[in-house]
Amino acid sequence: MPRITIDGTVYEFEGRPKLLQFCLDHGIELPHFCYHPALSIPANCRQCLVEVGMPVIDRETGKPKLDENGQPVIQFMPKLQTSCSLDMADGMVVKTHRTSEKVARAQRDNLEFLLINHPLDCPICDQAGKCPLQNQAYKYGPEGSRFEFLKVHKPKRVKLGPRVMLDAERCINCTRCVRFTDEISKSHQLTIIERGVKNYPITPPGVEFDDPYSMNVIDLCPVGALTSIDARFKARPWEMSATPSITITNAKGSNCYYWVRDNLIVEITPRANTAVNDYWLPDEDRLDYHRFNENRPDGPEVRRDGRLVRVSWEEAYDRAAALLSGIEGQRILFLGSAYATVEDNYLLKRLAEALGADTPVYIPHIEPGHGDGWLRTDDRTPNAQGCQRLGILPVDEALVQSRLESGDIQAVYVLEDDPVGSGLFSAEALADIPVILHYYNTTNQTLAVADVALPAATVVETIGTYVNCDGHAQRVRPAKAIRTVNRVLMREIGKSRLDQHGTPYDRWYNEKHQVDCKPSWEILPEVAERLGHPLRYKGPKYIMQEIAETIPAFAGATYEAMGLEGVRLVEIGAEV
Amino acid sequence: MAVNGVQSKAGDWRNYKRVLLPPIRDLHRLEVYEAHGGYQTLREVLTSDRWDPKAVIEEVKKSKLRGRGGAGFPTGLKWSFMPPVDDRPRFLCCNGDESEPGTFKDRQLMEFNPHQIFEGILIACYAMSVRTCYLYVRGEFARWIEHMEHELEKLYARGYVGQNIMGTDFSADIVIHKGAGAYICGEESSLMESIEGKRAYPRIKPPFPAQRGLWGYPTTINNVETLANVPLILRNGGEWFASIGAPNHPGPVLYGISGHVNRPGVYEYPTGMLITDLIYEVAGGIRGGKKLKAVIPGGSSTPPLRADMIDGVTMDAESLREAGSMMGTAGLLVLDEDTDMVSWLRRVTHFYAHESCGQCTPCREGTGWLENIVTRIDEGEGRLRDLDLLLDLCDQMEGRTVCALADAAAWPVRYTILRFREEFEAKCKPSLIPTGIDVAPTATE
């Protein structure tokens, strides 16, 4: 196998990798800006320079020349090479800044150049704290600057489109944003204009940067030149925690980070996962966080004298059980949910089974034309496939409507959905029978007819599993804390300061913004127990373990197997 | 200049007969060019058994023709880098973007002898089995572009360009492409980007154009003057060409002489002319009988030579390298004793700062910084330490960029300071803390 020597260590490699990517894959850090694994390689920032040598080949024998110690004679190229664009070759010898003063100096020089016209407005820059330029300048840059002239001034507040703001002075002209619109989103909405130090990216005249994926350039930008109009000036990176999870606007389940400050979601950014969304997020996924902060309920309620009144959780469970206990299982309609996790739907199914009811069904939320064949799907729910794998199938609307009308359905148990809002039932049709509702937001229209209203934890407050449209099972983690103490949630949410999860010990943890809700996997066992059917689990992990062991469509899908990037169920042997 | 005359490699240059810009009236018109034997070489190449494409390349190799675009790369060798013919398109780009300060010889060719360029292009296309050539012309040359387009139409009408040229089964198109005012478009890879309709950012090499050029296909780029030499080589033989001028860098060449001389202009002579002959004989000496201060031998990016450095130096790659400069485009800038070298350098740094495409960091930031400092010195606000900083910045730019513009910007700075340092020092203020003075008093006393 071909070999390469990097700073004296020999590595074997296959194929023709580029040196920079190889180094990054092997934990050898090299400063760089313009290189991105998903984009073409322009080698324009010139930050990733290394010294490169090749063995001298003896013309007569065709073999490498050896020195007196039997080592191959290495001839170093006179110019430093950009590692991002360099094809590795057998016998190559590379010196990085760790072993070459020449390389260290070139990196320092380059950073000096990058900073001379940079506005250095880090104190007010959203990128500060997670800025590759800032980090690398501290690590590899010069002590100060020898530049004693007026910096070049460029436009500082350019609205490129509805969602992205440009500060051209901060731009280091790496062209990542332009390459993204040329090569990935193919909208071709950005280009560099001007020349030399005046360069900056902009839209062509008359064009608005309204690409549905426009906000990805914000994360691509290695400086604070491109910022989110929605998020800018809201919070500094070090004031926030970032929780790895997935987005739920559609069935793709793109991987993301939820950024939390004061126990509110303030931003959603993409998380790389080549099996799902590569490095990208649709803008719509990223802006879809208000539902976690706004119109949230405040504790459970039951209907008394026609009005919902606030009660304790215990009282709410008692009431739900009391309403259901008089009714024959067959007469209760259990509505599962493509918004809820696999675990929650599974518990609902177990409860239905225990009461002798039909298997739950779910309400599909399909928006034809929303999908784009990429990271948006027509299906606006995150877990339809998870439901189906549990045997929870789309509801036969006509059937349940006629059953309700004929009095065959005498109670409805709704898991995290809105049958009235979605048009499955009219409010009048449900008015006279008990309705038990797990819900996220006070905008839920079924609340008007609910007899027991149980606030459920949302994707950013719970633990659980979703299966995306391609059969990829992924875990979610709690990003923000709920009011009640739940040991299982606390364990995941509050690991350490390093993870920057919001914990009671972090100063940005804010009780005011804790919603009094509970995960459905905590609510359902309470109700079940009161109906005489214990459904006790130590937590969602154990529920999933049972699912993985008993349901062939989930065979092997344990939390360990899913890890941070999830698993493709077919690949671990689960049935389709 | 008898002593120097002996050292000239240009032979009997006083009786030299011009072949690139022959003294023929209206030669730019097809009828006149044909009447003087034009396109006969092309016909010979296309129809004679002797000239298969390989033989043409061999002949060009034999001629030792080196590119006239600035880098002086052997043309025949460059052509032979083209991969074997397959079903992919292949391209030739003829570089007429001529924008380097001090260089104005391609324009003469396009104005006075465009058909020799066309003929050279067609022969080159034949040699490399290329079907399409883009002639990229600096947009400011609008008048000659218009004229060349007119002549090109005539060529199409006559069947000299296009399908089945001269009734043979060889076909080739020529497309004239106008530049839009950027010096960087003359750099071969950004020239291709520009033709592709993109922003003219130079590409990283490798891959080289012969592997992956225009639209990703095998491509060769040659300068206008380079290709205008090709019909001559095929007509008179490679050996004839190789015998003209300096043996290692032979052929006729267009010297563009500008600056403080009595008769500035473009002059055609063999390579290997003594610089002194060019200044004092060809261009009629320094204006007003003044003394020479410096010569920039090959366009503004080549290092300037002090007057005392040019004795016996001839215009060819070898001699100029030994003297500490380069042949470049053979555009000589002659500066007399009154020239303020700082002011001159200020103008040059302004040009490169203005023309840097801004793609790579050291060039984008460095060219502007160089201009800032040189301007400050020129305005009497500089300090001595600025000179070291300038040299430092040259180190930080040279060899670390995508294309050679950064080098082209750094060389004049480096060598003007090294060779005319006293002029810079005279304009600088002393540094705030003079060296050699112990500024830290000892406390123990």
Ligand SMILES: Cc1cc2nc3c(=O)[nH]c(=O)nc-3n(C[C@H](O)[C@H](O)[C@H](O)COP(=O)(O)O)c2cc1C
């Ligand atoms: C910044 C820059 C500008 C250039 N401008 C020109 C030009 O205007 N005309 C030209 O013929 N070559 C120019 N060149 C050189 C070309 O890159 C290329 O080497 C040349 O066209 C090759 O032709 P030749 O081999 O016939 O010399 C330039 C190079 C650089 C780095």
Ligand code: SF4
């Ligand atoms: S705006 Fe950011 S991503 Fe775009 S070129 Fe500038 S630095 Fe690069």
Ligand code: SF4
């Ligand atoms: S060296 Fe200068 S001109 Fe050449 S690619 Fe880099 S920035 Fe552009």
Ligand code: FES
């Ligand atoms: S990462 Fe920018 S040049 Fe290599």
